[in-house]
Amino acid sequence: MAAAMTRRAAGRAAAFFGVWLVLSAADPGALIPGALAALAAALASLRLLPPGPRRIRPGALPPLLLRFLWQSVRGGLDVAWRALSPRLPLAPGFVTCPLRLPPGGARNALATEMSLLPGTLAVGQEGDALRLHCLDVAQPVPAQLAEEEARLLAALEEEPGHG
DSSP states (O other): OHHHHHHHHHHHHHHHHHHHHHHTTTOGGGHHHHHHHHHHHHHHHHHHSOOOSEEEOGGGHHHHHHHHHHHHHHHHHHHHHHHHOTTSOOBOEEEEEEOOSOTTHHHHHHHHHHHHSTTEEEEEEETTEEEEEESBTTSOHHHHHHHHHHHHHHHEEEOTTTO
């Protein structure tokens, strides 16, 4: 368990240090302060957001990102078409969709993803459901959310010792 936490701390510190390098333009004079800040940020992040029972499979990330980009482009074109063509129906309203993901980071990531897709905005969680505002409630938003949730669940794996 301690080895897993050490790996997590090292991974988070490396990620924070990478951000530091980008922000500091890899200035050699900023390396030591950056390493210290990254270490402090990693330790604080482990305290504030401890690792959960699931993690994302690295190989599953590219297909998720590509799908998200495709959905964003497709949704953006749909929204633009609706904005420019007054004959296209809009039926704004709220839709409540059941969720299988447990409360936590993965569920929040799904809500964020749905909010970033044009035409939907996550407005809250009600128990084991996500409430979305939609530009057109006649669209198959619950089916789209279920498909995105299934893809996210498939990309997650149980941490050793949690299953």
